[in-house]
Every structure is written in structure tokens, then in C-alpha cells.
Amino acid sequence: MPRFEPRGCGRGIRSAAIFRVVVPAAAWVGLCGCSPGDATIADAPVARAEIHSCSDAEITGTAIFRERPSAEGIKLVDISLEMSGLSDGRHAVHVHETAACEPCGAAGGHHDPGPFGESAPDAPDFNHPFHGGDLLNIEVIDGTGRLSTTSTRFTLSPGRMSVFDADGSSLIIHSGTDTYCDQENELEPGCAGGARDACGVLVRIEQ
Numbered sequence: 014m015p016r017f018e019p020r021g022c023g024r025g026i027r028s029a030a031i032f033r034v035v036v037p038a039a040a041w042v043g044l045c046g047c048s049p050g051d052a053t054i055a056d057a058p059v060a061r062a063e064i065h066s067c068s069d070a071e072i073t074g075t076a077i078f079r080e081r082p083s084a085e086g087i088k089l090v091d092i093s094l095e096m097s098g099l100s101d102g103r104h105a106v107h108v109h110e111t112a113a114c115e116p117c118g119a120a121g122g123h124h125d126p127g128p129f130g131e132s133a134p135d136a137p138d139f140n141h142p143f144h145g146g147d148l149l150n151i152e153v154i155d156g157t158g159r160l161s162t163t164s165t166r167f168t169l170s171p172g173r174m175s176v177f178d179a180d181g182s183s184l185i186i187h188s189g190t191d192t193y194c195d196q197e198n199e200l201e202p203g204c205a206g207g208a209r210d211a212c213g214v215l216v217r218i219e220q
């Protein structure tokens with residue numbers, strides 16, 4: 014399976030939405046986080062995660078995170094994720110709060126520096142689905158999945174929303190689907206994706 018690289022831009026994808034949705038494979042080549050007319054991204058922070066299985070299953074993947082400013086200077090992070098080996102269907106994808114994947118539980122809860130700011134490993138807190146690290150599901154067909162989305166909920170550059178806080182962050186791919194369950198009291202077990210299938214530590218790429 015071809016890997017996508019953090020450098021170089023083909024066609025741009027312009028979107029004002031907070032999140033973008035799953036894209037067909039044919040459009041994948043253009044998803045490098047560049048938008049015609051956007052401010053220059055030559056110095057934009059970029060991060061990468063090499064994603065590995067949480068078990069003996071042969072699951073691998075790569076994620077590229079690229080921060081760019083919107084036209085009015087708001088920090089957007091374009092996320093491109095490519096996975097192989099997951100079961101077919103939709104899998105929850107979240108940024109988790111610690112740069113550790115050995116074991117996958119070491120990644121902690123969902124990255125969430127916002128006003129609620131409480132996460133517990135393996136137990137989505139009541140701020141779900143509003144954690145900073147909550148992303149869209151990745152859809153896997155015939156063992157392959159690709160996701161392109163954009164978030165305004167966290168940054169790569171320094172600041173209180175940054176994934177590169179004191180202990181870093183990881184990307185977790187779950188066994189099940191995140192239904193974006195939103196219950197005031199206790200979440201239905203597994204509704205945020207359940208067990209962890211794969212994990213990758215986010216590493217800043219120097220350009």
C-alpha cells in the first residue's frame with residue numbers, strides 16, 4: 014500500500030467546515046492539507062504517526078497532521094489517515110492524551126484540554142463527543158480505510174490546545190464505531206468505539 018508523504022501538494026481541498034468527511038480513494042492524492050488561496054503553509058507545523066496494532070493482528074497505518082491558518086488566521090489541522098488490516102466497517106478515531114502506545118492503554122483518555130478537561134483511560138468521560146481529540150470514524154472496506162478530516166479543536170503549534178503538551182499525544186483507532194453518543198450521565202459501554210485496535214504516537218516533523 015502506498016504511503017502518503019507530508020511534503021508536496023497536488024490539488025487542494027477547500028472547506029470551511031470544522032470536519033470533512035471520508036473521501037474516495039481517487040481523491041486521496043490531493044489530500045495534503047493545501048488549499049488554493051490559503052495563507053502560506055511553508056512553515057506550517059506538521060506531525061506524523063506511524064500506527065501499529067494493539068494486538069497480534071496485522072494492522073498498520075500512517076497519519077499526517079498538518080496545521081494551517083484559515084483566511085482569518087484561525088488554526089486548522091488537516092488530518093489524513095490511511096489504515097490497513099482493520100475489520101471492515103467504521104472505526105472510531107481519536108487523539109488521545111499521552112504519547113505512548115506500549116501498551117495502547119498508555120495513550121490515556123481523549124485529548125481534551127478544554128473546559129471539561131477530564132479524561133479517564135478506557136472510559137470516555139461525559140464530555141464525549143466534545144473532546145478536543147474526537148474525530149470522525151474511518152470507514153474500512155476490504156481491509157483498507159482512508160480518512161480526511163479537519164479539526165479546529167486542537168493545534169500542533171504551542172498553546173493550550175496543542176497536542177504537543179508536556180506528555181504529547183497519540184492517535185488511537187478503536188475496534189468499534191463512535192456513535193458520538195452524548196449522555197448526561199453514564200455513556201453506553203462501547204459507544205465511543207470500545208477496545209483499541211491500533212495506536213501511533215504523534216511526532217512533529219521538522220520541515
Ligand SMILES: [Cu+2]
Nearest residue numbers: 106107185187
Ligand atoms: Cu479513543
